[in-house]
Amino acid sequence: MKAEGEVRRAVRKLLASQPLAVLCSADGDQPYASLVAYAYSPDLKSLLFATGRFARKYENLRDNRKAALLVDTRTNRPVDFAEAAAVTAAGDVKEVSERGREAFLKRYLKRHPSLADFVRAPSTALFRLRVKDYVLVRTFQKVDTLVMQCC
DSSP: OHHHHHHHHHHHHHHHHOSEEEEEEEETTEEEEEEEEEEEOTTSSEEEEEEETTSHHHHHHHHOOEEEEEEEOOOSSTTHHHHOOEEEEEEEEEEOOHHHHHHHHHHHHHHOGGGHHHHHSTTEEEEEEEEEEEEEEETTTEEEEEEOOOO
16 A cells, blocks of 8 residues: 555654644533644554643543644745645544553653653643544645544
């Protein structure tokens, strides 16, 4: 599957190029978006992000595990309409348990060492988004989907 390999490489390149994502969660039927620092697994099946346990997004994710992360390359210039790319990773989130926390924390802190105090604080939750699929949009209209897991 050459096309799938090309899309996978494009998704990996885009994720590697940007440290922040827009987290999309829901408060009941009201959508909510917020910026988060994230890291990704080598197989692209998981994205990691942290949030305070008293944050609105924490409550949203506790109540509704469906979420998405949007990562893009925009520069806020007119050239973005032709050159910017964006990828949306959608799936289910779950707070990382104590048992698996160190391995995920190591990956997260490798990418964001300046956030060590924040992410290690007892008031901070580390979440894992198990990616169902990525939707990659390039050159404003070219859309590709990379399915990561069934169900």
